[in-house]
Amino acid sequence: MIPQSFWPGKSVVVTGGSSGIGLAVARGAAAAGARVGLLARTETPLEAASAAIRAAGGVAEWAACDVGDAPRVADAVADLERRLGGVDVAVASAGIHRTSWPLDARTAAEVIGINFGGCMNLAAAVLPGMLSRGRGRFCGIASIAGVVGLPGNAAYCASKAAVIAFLESLRLDAAPAGVLVTTVLPGVVDTPMITDAERRAGGVVSAADAAHAILSGIARGRPEIWFPRRTAMLARLARSLPPAIRDAVLRGRPRLEESPRPP
Numbered sequence: 001m002i003p004q005s006f007w008p009g010k011s012v013v014v015t016g017g018s019s020g021i022g023l024a025v026a027r028g029a030a031a032a033g034a035r036v037g038l039l040a041r042t043e044t045p046l047e048a049a050s051a052a053i054r055a056a057g058g059v060a061e062w063a064a065c066d067v068g069d070a071p072r073v074a075d076a077v078a079d080l081e082r083r084l085g086g087v088d089v090a091v092a093s094a095g096i097h098r099t100s101w102p103l104d105a106r107t108a109a110e111v112i113g114i115n116f117g118g119c120m121n122l123a124a125a126v127l128p129g130m131l132s133r134g135r136g137r138f139c140g141i142a143s144i145a146g147v148v149g150l151p152g153n154a155a156y157c158a159s160k161a162a163v164i165a166f167l168e169s170l171r172l173d174a175a176p177a178g179v180l181v182t183t184v185l186p187g188v189v190d191t192p193m194i195t196d197a198e199r200r201a202g203g204v205v206s207a208a209d210a211a212h213a214i215l216s217g218i219a220r221g222r223p224e225i226w227f228p229r230r231t232a233m234l235a236r237l238a239r240s241l242p243p244a245i246r247d248a249v250l251r252g253r254p255r256l257e258e259s260p261r262p263p
């Protein structure tokens with residue numbers, strides 16, 4: 001259950017708000033009474049997502065920018081704040097998946113710059129306002145892939161491990177100032193980022209169910225949200241194995257495909 005009293009009137013900014021988990025979170029927050037600001041690179045899906053939220057009776061604005069570009073993220077957040085009010089809740093969901101085997105340094109840097117850099121840039125843009133108001137919630141979508149290394153995924157796993165460590169540290173500094181930090185560690189969620197092979201493999205969570213868990217966890221001020229339970233349990237188990245055994249178990253795991261590239 002999402003605590004109903006938390007969301008009405010809140011100003012919520014979601015990066016990656018035009019697709020997948022970010023879009024489902026934005027829709028859910030708007031349906032619960034929040035004013036949402038969507039942020040991503042491509043204008044057409046941002047426009048379509050905002051129009052759909054408004055058509056359902058919600059309040060939605062959007063701004064286009066690359067989350068890897070810190071000054072542009074700061075400008076986009078300032079623009080959304082002028083239209084929606086100071087950010088009460090920020091959700092860093094923008095992300096990409098690219099294979100890391102064979103390893104290409106430029107592609108790896110792109111993955112880390114968007115997945116980790118994007119989370120850090122959003123935090124840097126919204127935290128000053130939250131700290132001055134003495135309240136706020138910051139949520140980053142990491143991944144269970146940040147807990148264990150996976151074949152073909154060195155850069156993606158590193159980017160998510162960085163998000164986990166970054167938010168774990170930020171939480172210590174921000175909580176005494178009234179800002180709660182939530183780390184989300186999903187398994188596989190049914191979005192355009194995953195392939196049909198992953199869909200068929202089972203254990204896939206719908207984006208709507210993922211959003212429900214995230215919105216409920218943010219409203220409750222949870223430090224971490226893991227789902228689904230079975231994948232979370234397997235990841236914790238793998239982490240606890242001796243490294244040589246963990247490598248033998250994980251080496252044969254199917255590789256993930258790359259997420260779609262923007263036009």
Ligand SMILES: NC(=O)c1ccc[n+]([C@@H]2O[C@H](COP(=O)([O-])OP(=O)(O)OC[C@H]3O[C@@H](n4cnc5c(N)ncnc54)[C@H](OP(=O)(O)O)[C@@H]3O)[C@@H](O)[C@H]2O)c1
Nearest residue numbers: 016019020021040041042066067094095143188189191193
């Ligand atoms: N799906 C899963 O199984 C799964 C599991 C664990 C964690 N996650 C994480 O959850 C988050 C959301 O993934 P998803 O599955 O919802 O993916 P998705 O459906 O592919 O959506 C990705 C979103 O991020 C935006 N984006 C990508 N690069 C960007 C950039 N440089 N600047 C601004 N926006 C950017 C995309 O819009 P534009 O391309 O137009 O910019 C889109 O709105 C990601 O961080 C992902 O790593 C996903």
